[in-house]
Every structure is written in C-alpha cells, then in structure tokens.
Amino acid sequence: MSIQIGIFGYGNLGRGIESAIRQNPDMTLAAVFTRRDPATLTIGTEGVPVLHTSQVEAYADKIDVMILCGGSATDLPTQTPALARRFCVVDSFDTHARIPEHLAAVDAAAKEGGKTAMISVGWDPGMFSLNRLYGDAVLPDGKDYTFWGKGVSQGHSDAIRRIDGVLDAKQYTIPVESALEAVRSGVCPDLTTRQKHTRECFVVAAEGADKARIEREIKTMPNYFADYDTTVHFISAEELARDHGGIPHGGFVIRSGKTGKESEHTHVIEYSLRLDSNPEFTASVIVAYARAVARLYREGNVGCKTVFDIPPAYLSPKSRDELIASLL
Amino acid sequence: MSIQIGIFGYGNLGRGIESAIRQNPDMTLAAVFTRRDPATLTIGTEGVPVLHTSQVEAYADKIDVMILCGGSATDLPTQTPALARRFCVVDSFDTHARIPEHLAAVDAAAKEGGKTAMISVGWDPGMFSLNRLYGDAVLPDGKDYTFWGKGVSQGHSDAIRRIDGVLDAKQYTIPVESALEAVRSGVCPDLTTRQKHTRECFVVAAEGADKARIEREIKTMPNYFADYDTTVHFISAEELARDHGGIPHGGFVIRSGKTGKESEHTHVIEYSLRLDSNPEFTASVIVAYARAVARLYREGNVGCKTVFDIPPAYLSPKSRDELIASLL
Numbered sequence: 058m059s060i061q062i063g064i065f066g067y068g069n070l071g072r073g074i075e076s077a078i079r080q081n082p083d084m085t086l087a088a089v090f091t092r093r094d095p096a097t098l099t100i101g102t103e104g105v106p107v108l109h110t111s112q113v114e115a116y117a118d119k120i121d122v123m124i125l126c127g128g129s130a131t132d133l134p135t136q137t138p139a140l141a142r143r144f145c146v147v148d149s150f151d152t153h154a155r156i157p158e159h160l161a162a163v164d165a166a167a168k169e170g171g172k173t174a175m176i177s178v179g180w181d182p183g184m185f186s187l188n189r190l191y192g193d194a195v196l197p198d199g200k201d202y203t204f205w206g207k208g209v210s211q212g213h214s215d216a217i218r219r220i221d222g223v224l225d226a227k228q229y230t231i232p233v234e235s236a237l238e239a240v241r242s243g244v245c246p247d248l249t250t251r252q253k254h255t256r257e258c259f260v261v262a263a264e265g266a267d268k269a270r271i272e273r274e275i276k277t278m279p280n281y282f283a284d285y286d287t288t289v290h291f292i293s294a295e296e297l298a299r300d301h302g303g304i305p306h307g308g309f310v311i312r313s314g315k316t317g318k319e320s321e322h323t324h325v326i327e328y329s330l331r332l333d334s335n336p337e338f339t340a341s342v343i344v345a346y347a348r349a350v351a352r353l354y355r356e357g358n359v360g361c362k363t364v365f366d367i368p369p370a371y372l373s374p375k376s377r378d379e380l381i382a383s384l385l
Numbered sequence: 386m387s388i389q390i391g392i393f394g395y396g397n398l399g400r401g402i403e404s405a406i407r408q409n410p411d412m413t414l415a416a417v418f419t420r421r422d423p424a425t426l427t428i429g430t431e432g433v434p435v436l437h438t439s440q441v442e443a444y445a446d447k448i449d450v451m452i453l454c455g456g457s458a459t460d461l462p463t464q465t466p467a468l469a470r471r472f473c474v475v476d477s478f479d480t481h482a483r484i485p486e487h488l489a490a491v492d493a494a495a496k497e498g499g500k501t502a503m504i505s506v507g508w509d510p511g512m513f514s515l516n517r518l519y520g521d522a523v524l525p526d527g528k529d530y531t532f533w534g535k536g537v538s539q540g541h542s543d544a545i546r547r548i549d550g551v552l553d554a555k556q557y558t559i560p561v562e563s564a565l566e567a568v569r570s571g572v573c574p575d576l577t578t579r580q581k582h583t584r585e586c587f588v589v590a591a592e593g594a595d596k597a598r599i600e601r602e603i604k605t606m607p608n609y610f611a612d613y614d615t616t617v618h619f620i621s622a623e624e625l626a627r628d629h630g631g632i633p634h635g636g637f638v639i640r641s642g643k644t645g646k647e648s649e650h651t652h653v654i655e656y657s658l659r660l661d662s663n664p665e666f667t668a669s670v671i672v673a674y675a676r677a678v679a680r681l682y683r684e685g686n687v688g689c690k691t692v693f694d695i696p697p698a699y700l701s702p703k704s705r706d707e708l709i710a711s712l713l
Contacts, residue, residue, distance in 0.1 A: 076645055080525045101646060157710055182713045184519070184654075187697055189712040191512070194673040194700035195666075197408045241659075316669055317404055318429060322661035324669075326512075331569075333650035338523075341644055341652075345522040365698040365708055369515055372522035380693055382485055384517040385510050 060351045061087040061119060062344075065110065065140065066126035067098060069304065070149065073340030074124050075101050081344055083374045087120050117143045121354075122347040124148075129155075133176075138162040141361070142170035145354050147347050149179040149339055156182065164361035173354040174361040178346045179339040180330055181205070185310045187364050188328040192312025196324060199314020200245045204232035204253060208306025208335060216281045217258055220274050222266030225294060227301040229257045232309065243313040243323035256287040259301050261294045306335035345372040388679045389415040389447060390672075393438065393468065394454035395426060397632065398477065401668030402452050403429050409672055411702045415448050445471045449682075450675040452476075461504075466490040469689070470498035473682050475675050477507040477667055484510065492689035501682040502689040506674045507667040508658055509533070513638045515692050516656040520640030524652060527642020528573045532560035532581060536634025536663060544609045545586055548602050550594030553622060555629040557585045560637065571641040571651035584615045587629050589622045634663035673700040 062078055064071045067089050078084045079102075088106045091098050095107040108116070113123075123144040127133050129152045137148045141163050150159050156177055167174040177183065185203060192201050210230050217226035236253050239246045258275055262268055272289045275282055292300075307330040316322050332338045346364070349371035353362065370377055390406055392399045395417050406412045407430075416434045419426050423435040436444070441451075451472040455461050457480045465476045469491050478487050484505055495502040505511065513531060520529050538558050545554035564581050567574045586603055590596055600617045603610055620628075635658040644650050660666045674692070677699035681690065698705055 073644070080644070153713070156713055157706070160709060177713055184523070186713045187519075188656075190697050190701060190708060191515075193703075193712060194676075194697075195512070195669050314669075316401070316408070316662060316665040322665055324661060324666050325659040327655075327657045327659075328516075329655045331571075331653040331655075333652060334644060337644040337650055338652050341523050341642075348522075363709055363713055365705065365713065366696050368694050368696050369518050369522075370693040373518060375521075377693065378485070380518060381488060381691060384521060385481070385484055385505055385514045385691055385693065 059083060059085040060348060061085055061121045062347060063087055063113075063116060063120040063123040063144070064089045064126060065113070065123055065136065066132065067091050067093075067100065067107075068126060069336035070340055071126040072101065073334070073337040074126060074344060076337060077340045077344040078102075080341075081348070081374065083348070084344065088116055090116075113140070114143065120144060121351050122147060124343055124347060134159060134162070137174070137176060138166040141166040141172055141174045143172070145173045145350050147175045147178055147343055147350055149183075149343060150176045151179065151182055153182065160361055160363070168360050171359050173350050173359050175346055175350050175363065175367075176361060177363055178343045180332075180342060181308065183339075183342050183364055184330070185308065185328070188310040188326075189312075190365055192310070192314075192326050196312055196314025196316070196326070198316070198320065199312055199324075201310060201312040202240045202248070202253075203308065203310050204237060204240075205308040206230040206232050206254065206306070208308070208332070209301075209304050211304075213256065213258075213281055216278060217260060217275055220271055222263050222271055223260055224263050225261040225297055227259045227297060229259075231255045231257060237309065237311075240311045240313065241325055241327065243325050245313055250284045251286060254285060256282055256285045258287065258289045259292050259297055260289060261297050262291055303333065304335045305333055306338075307331040348372060348374065387411060387413040388676060389413055389449045390675060391415055391441075391444060391448040391451040391472070392417045392454060393441070393451055393464065394460065395419050395428065395435075396454060397664035398668055399452075399454040400429065401662070401665040402454060402672060404665060405668045405672040406430075408669075409676070409702065411676070412672065416444055418444075441468070442471065448472060449679045450475060452671055452675060462487060462490070465502070465504060466494040469494040469500055469502045471500070473501045473678050475503045475506055475671055475678055477511075477671060478504045479507065479510055481510065488689055488691070496688050499687050501678050501687050503674055503678050503691065503695075504689060505691055506671045508660075508670060509636065511667075511670050511692055512658070513636065513656070516638040516654075517640070518693055520638070520642075520654050524640055524642025524644070524654070526644070526648065527640055527652075529638060529640040530568045530576070530581075531636065531638050532565060532568075533636040534558040534560050534582065534634065536636070536660070537629075537632050539632075541584065541586075541609055544606060545588060545603055548599055550591050550599050551588055552591050553589040553625055555587045555625060557587075559583045559585060565637065565639075568639045568641065569653055569655065571653050573641055578612045579614060582613060584610055584613045586615065586617045587625060588617060588619050589625050590619055631661065632663045633661055634666075635659045676700060676702065 090110045125148040213228035310328045312326045453476040461478045541556035638656045640654045
C-alpha cells in the first residue's frame, strides 16, 4: 500500500516535496493544501486535488503523512501542533533555539490525537544534527564545527530587500577556507563568528538610490551582517536573474577528537553537502523521514520524534535483509 | 550505574576499547579475557582482573556488555554466537559478504539466551554503512561510492609477509585523487577497481633475497594486488619501524544524486574519515554502540542488531532533552 502524502503549503519546499515523491515509488501525492485560492494554483502532478487549507479536516482519513511546508517564524509554531492532532505530520522547523518548546507543543498534540509527528527534518536541523550527534558520541574527547555555504541565505537576502532603495538582492554565506583547513587539521581552534564565515551580497538598487548608504546599512545591520566581513556588489536586475537565480547551499560538519593512552591520536570526521537546490534536498530528506513516520505510526509509536529517535533503516523502502546484504 | 564492559581478546582492538572506556565516564572495564596465559598479560588499567577465556562463564552476571575483539576470519564466526547466549555482545565482524549468515547465527543465539547482540560495528562496516544507507534513502536517484585510505591494510600487509624472502611489510591503500574528483563532481562515473585505488608496499627483504621475484609475486597476487596499480619499495627494517609504525586509515563515502522536475539539480553528500589509529577509532565506535546495546537490553529488546537498527540518540550518554537542545 502506497504511503499517501499531503503537502500543506505549496512554495519552494512544497514543490520539492512533490518532485521527491515522484522518486519514491512507495509514495503517492494525495492532496495539496494552500492558503491561496486553489483555483489559481497549478501543480506539477496531474489528477491531484488542490484544496484550501480550511478543508484539511475532511482529508484526515485519506492522508498517511502530512508534510508542512510553511515557515518557521510564524507558520509552523501554530500549524504543526494544530495538524498533529488529526494527522501524522513532518515539518522542517529550523529555529534552533526554539526547538524544545516547539517539540513540547507538537508532542502534546500528537499524543492527544494518537498520532506520530516529527519536527526539524532537513539538513540543518537534520542530517547535520545527526552528524553532530554521531561525532559527539564516537569521539567524546573532541569538538565539532558546523560551517554553512557556499549558499544562498533566504533570511539575509530578505533583510537586504527591506532596505530603502533596494529592489532585489541575493546573499551568499561563504565558509572561510583557512578556518575550514584549521579545523580539518585537528587542532580544535577557537573561532569567532567573523573567522568562520563571510557574506557576499548582490544588490539591485533603485535608480538614483544612494548606494553608499545602502552598503553601510547592510554592513552595520545587527545580527545579520555586523559580525561578519561583508562584501556588497551592485548589479543590474538582468545580472541578478542571469547569475543568481538558483538556490544552492551546503556546508560542513567536522568533528575532531583524540584517542589513545596519552590522547596521542587525532581523528577527523567530516560530513559535507553540496546542494544545487536547498529546498529540493530538504524535501528529499523530509520524504525519507515521512516513510519512517508512517512506519512508526503503524507500530503504534505516537508522539513527537526528531531525527535522533529514528532507526536509520526506517528511512529506506528496502527490507532490513536487503539493506544488510547490500549496504552494511 | 556504570555500564560494566568485558573485553574478549586483548590485541590492538582490545587495547583501543580499554582506552575508549576511559573517555566514557558512564562505563567501567570489568574484566579482560585472553587466550594467552593471563599471568603474562599486563593491561593498561589497574585493578581489573585478567582471566583466561575458559573462565568467561563465571562472569555472566558481572558484565553488561562483552566486546569481542577477535578476527573476522576464524574467531568471530564461532565466538560471537557462543558468547551471545550468555552475554550481551558487540563485535566488529567485517567480512561483508558473510554478514547475513553471521547475523543469523548470532540472532538465534541471542534470542535463545534472551540477550541483545550487535555485529559489524566500526567504521566499515559501521559509520560508512550508515552513510551509504542515509545517502541511498535521501537521494534515491543517485549512486554511492566508497573509497578507502590512505591507510594501512592489515590483510594486504600480512599477504606480503607470507612471501618467501620477506621479513616484514606494510601496505597502504590509496584512493585515486582523479577518481575522487570525478565522483565529487556529481557525474556518477563507472569506475573499475584499478581506477579507484592504488596500493603502495614497503617491504623489508631478507639479505640476498631476489627482490625482482618478490616484487613480481606481490604485483601478480590474485585478489590482493593483481587488479591494482601497485608500487613496491624495498626499505630497511629501521626505516619501516621509523616511518611506517602507525596504523592510520580512513576513507570516503560519497553519494551523488539528482532531484527536480527534470532531474536538473545535482547534490553531493560526502562523509570522510582521517584516522591516526584505525583500531582506536573502531574501538570508539564500538564503545558508543555498547551503550546502545545496554539500553536495548534494559528495554527488553533482544536479538541481533546492526547499526541500521539503532536510534542515534541511543549512542550518547546525554539525555534526549540535552541532545535536542544542544545538537539538533
């Protein structure tokens, strides 16, 4: 029986989920829910109903796992607990500092409804978190480092776009190569925010706008840019569309640690991602975990889970015997 | 209550386990079992009993997890099933092709004894297997590649030592950089054995030995060297001891795959290890999984497990809340 997937929110991530489902023969897209007028939305899969979010209750028996594709700032904190009462759900909540409270809210809702939920699925949080945990457990006398990029940060791009006189912008987060090399050498350096990443901004300014003022406002913006070495390039709208249309991302989780009688041996574990499309890769991770959620629910394992709770074999459509014979 | 660990076999791996236990405050080394005369063995931890393997039964109630440190060729196929009836066990059985039959034997024994067992723990099989599985599940339209090295292969070094006229030898397996780069580019190349790895041998020959014949015997040895580009260096015993005394190893698991409506986006996941000491890193992985085995046993989850079956959180001494707050 194919796993029936619902998509709740049809932006970049929702479209990525739709594509990922097509790569997984054990899954079917059952319905897409949108806050827009469903009549205005054309999706990529023929014959799949597109419905308004207000109609979601009627689908409670038709969907095995609902994947929430909204944003962490305002959508998911209310949507995930609300839906977890009636659906098995997966979200990609990525505000690290607020994960514990989100988990508690979703866990309570899922248990009330007897459903299985999973939050914070993707690559960070997600695959990067797994690698931080495995590294921490395997090399306890060590330290881990996470670097992001080179990639587009949506939040930082949005922050630039809000500046007066800016028509459009793309911001790239770039790991500092010398910092990466220091970490890879196993010396466990102490690194400041500025030493780990730089930020590069491509900005389309309105005609006649004061570019010096825009550049200053970007570089001094607290939290977003003030703690980084930031470069600002002014380009045309055509150049932005031509050269910066993608949503690439990636990064590195590196753990180094010591072993031996006198801690004389150093080991370096490095996990890296190079992604052409951040939302499509995030979607691919979510879809694999949706399979795990469906299985946990069948097993009666309710409440809210994280990637830390899921046996790796649950992500795969292959049988345990097949996995052991082919991948172990 | 500290987890009481037994070490069964005190070679390089056993000594690595002993060191790793000292890095994990929730574990205690309870006893070391050896096939040698226990009186001849001095271990690195004071006050820990060293016993002959024939006395192991008497320790059934004193040990939470027994870690088997023998070899995969002849020791583990009999030892692990035999001990799994009376102890929770972990081994590092690494003959990939024979894992299914070993699993079946250990599973039957563990279930008969109501114990929890785990086989094939380390880095390959082990951490590399996990990364093959995660990559396969997350990017189903893709391909994975495993490269080993640069590192010392014990089996290949032993094979050289068996050649007439060879006093000692060390063999390094080295990944071919151009093959690594091709895989990293995301093109999914087809690679032959010869294209993936080279082998470099450092050989101490007996005085007067026919070096040309030794070199020829190495390079034409079926399975071990014939399918590879192999380099042979003859060096002195002093040089071997000075420059090749360590047991470094490492390698790469790289998965690349496509996503998108027209498979237009490529993603590359790379996991790599650079290890100063192969046995000590293997031991570190085993000790983390021994913690998981102790917990599974407390939960009544008996039978033989693999790394694919274990929720990541079970490897850590930290609470789930702490993991979620600090590493997710």
